[in-house]
Amino acid sequence: MVQDILFYLFSGIAIVSAVAMVLHKNPVYSVLLLILTLFSLAGLYVLLEAPFIAAVHIIVYAGAIVVLFLFVIMLLDMKKDLEPVRWRRLSRILAACAGLAFLIEAGLVVLSMREQALMAESGDFAGSVEQVGLLLFTRYLLPFEIASILLLVAIIGVVVLARRKPLVQG
């Protein structure tokens, strides 16, 4: 019962702030609304018994990624890009129709799942740090190491891209 109330609370906040994020004309507010969405998603993860994922989600997204967005927005002076969404243009209406079509299709798929996807009693299932970490360092050891290489490549790429002068002259 309490879980139901929390679910509706978190999902309501997530959806409302996501819509506001898309529609707000000021990017700073959009980023802050994204943080709100991310926090309520973390609440949903806790309800789904994934506390480790919820914690990592808040730390990585709200702590690192969104801060990076805010830094870039403050770095760039984009006063003339502050335009509200104009719905009159045909392409925008078509985009909304495409989104609606996706919503209906995927919703039908979920609602017509053959077996009722009831969540069984949790039992010993819990996405604790210990269990996820064990899986990460045994079965998923190779992807884990490849991920570190990906991050290294990303760091080098960012440094190259953000340089003021190109690396190779001419």
Place this chain on the structure above:
Amino acid sequence: MAAEPYLLVAIILFAIGAVGVLVRRNAIIIFLCIELMLNAVNLAFVTFARIQHNLDGQVFVFFVMIVAAAEVAVGLALIVALFRKKATLAVDEINLMKW
């Protein structure tokens, strides 16, 4: 509790992100919408992990977060480089490769 509501929330968030990518012109907002879509997929992963009683889904969420972090760093560097070149973030005006 049934799992369908969680999946429906994931679908709604993904649709909002997709429409945002199509509707908005500001490159940073488009990027935020991509993040929203990645998060919707993460929610679906965690829900399926819960249904199946299988932690692999949660490990996949972990990897999605890693890729998202790398993608955000590179994408924002691209946006900064673009802003230096064109002094705008409106994607309609970024048409150097348009034939």
